[in-house]
Amino acid sequence: MKNNVYVYIIVMALVTYLVRVLPLAVFRKEIRSTFIKSFLYYVPYVTLSVMTFPAIITASGNTLYGLIGFSVALIVSLIKGSLPLVAVSACLAVYLSSLII
Numbered sequence: 001m002k003n004n005v006y007v008y009i010i011v012m013a014l015v016t017y018l019v020r021v022l023p024l025a026v027f028r029k030e031i032r033s034t035f036i037k038s039f040l041y042y043v044p045y046v047t048l049s050v051m052t053f054p055a056i057i058t059a060s061g062n063t064l065y066g067l068i069g070f071s072v073a074l075i076v077s078l079i080k081g082s083l084p085l086v087a088v089s090a091c092l093a094v095y096l097s098s099l100i101i
Contacts, residue, residue, distance in 0.1 A: 056069070056070050057070065060094050060098065062098070064097070064101065065094045065097050065098050065101070066094070068093055068094065068097045069090040069091070069093045069094035069097070070090070071093075072089055072090050072093035073086050073087070073089065073090035073093075076089045076090075
């Protein structure tokens, strides 16, 4: 079967169009439910987390090193560390754990 790039582009365009138009067609009135509003408010954060977490764990090539780096990043962020400090400490933890273990 020959791959047709134009079919892929048309399918991608239709899917993108449907994702953007469907909420406008379904929700014509203002959403008043606080539950649905809060659910929709947190959707971008959850989506980003779901996409990022597997990459954090598997980026180093070893799951254990990824978990160590994630744990260090979580602890530093809970201690109110800045974003650069959290990133550097996580990278340093992964690097040191790969040297030690």
